[in-house]
Amino acid sequence: MINFGPAGFCEQFTENFKKSEQMPMWLKEHSLSAYEISFTNGITYGDEKCKLLGRLFAENNISVSVHAPYYINFANPNPEMIQKSIGYIINSLKKMKLLEATRLVFHPGALMKQSREQAQSAIISNLKLLLQKIDEENLNFNFYLCPETMGKHGQCGTVEEVAQMCSLDNRIIPTLDFGHINSFNGGTLKSEADYVAVFDTLKKYLGDRYNLVHIHFSKIEYGAKGEIRHLNFDSDPLNYGPDFAPLAKVLKKLNISANVISESNGHQTIDAAAMQQMYNNA
Numbered sequence: 001m002i003n004f005g006p007a008g009f010c011e012q013f014t015e016n017f018k019k020s021e022q023m024p025m026w027l028k029e030h031s032l033s034a035y036e037i038s039f040t041n042g043i044t045y046g047d048e049k050c051k052l053l054g055r056l057f058a059e060n061n062i063s064v065s066v067h068a069p070y071y072i073n074f075a076n077p078n079p080e081m082i083q084k085s086i087g088y089i090i091n092s093l094k095k096m097k098l099l100e101a102t103r104l105v106f107h108p109g110a111l112m113k114q115s116r117e118q119a120q121s122a123i124i125s126n127l128k129l130l131l132q133k134i135d136e137e138n139l140n141f142n143f144y145l146c147p148e149t150m151g152k153h154g155q156c157g158t159v160e161e162v163a164q165m166c167s168l169d170n171r172i173i174p175t176l177d178f179g180h181i182n183s184f185n186g187g188t189l190k191s192e193a194d195y196v197a198v199f200d201t202l203k204k205y206l207g208d209r210y211n212l213v214h215i216h217f218s219k220i221e222y223g224a225k226g227e228i229r230h231l232n233f234d235s236d237p238l239n240y241g242p243d244f245a246p247l248a249k250v251l252k253k254l255n256i257s258a259n260v261i262s263e264s265n266g267h268q269t270i271d272a273a274a275m276q277q278m279y280n281n282a
């Protein structure tokens, strides 16, 4: 099963509409079936709004993911801050239950002067704490936690690191942000083989469940320290990439099950529709 859709409000949506309640119909009109709600700057929706949106998304057959707050950092050495990060995840999950959303994307952590290895091992132990806490909360619905591959060198989240996080529990699946992967490595995603290599890394850690993922896709400008800024498909004259066309072929060949979310810089809906088209033609 594969679904395509935008993250947040794109320029074309905001030219015509103001309210998130209008988003499900907008997506339906564009023949899209996925959407990512952004709680990146805080969990701002009340319960009633979540319930209403949940009903509207379900009626329009939209598969919903949520992006958790940016403040989350499971590599933070301060235990109080870890409790806060756990709190952000739990509160996001509670809203997701009302939204009938199934995937929670989060940034695993920043290095904060630690080595990559130290930061990664802190994240692994703190994710175990998170899972315990989730079990205690009895949340009682089906969801996936989706740690994201990151684009800046100061952040944890290479494909290998994220795969290791996912190996902790079946409820954790990767968010492959291919723009980030490409930026982190200075432009290494070009051919189908480059994309296949990403899934091979997942296979090494996750075995048969390598083909269930969440995907973020946009072209991204990068520099010496990785990601600089997101671009639209029609505004990449220096060819930072990556290109979706070879990935479309790989997703089809490997029978990958995913929600593919466009995080373009304003053209999310247009670019999501373009990716769906490329996938259908691959």
Ligand SMILES: [Zn+2]
Residues within 6 Å of the ligand: 067, 105, 106, 107, 148
């Ligand atoms: Zn993100």
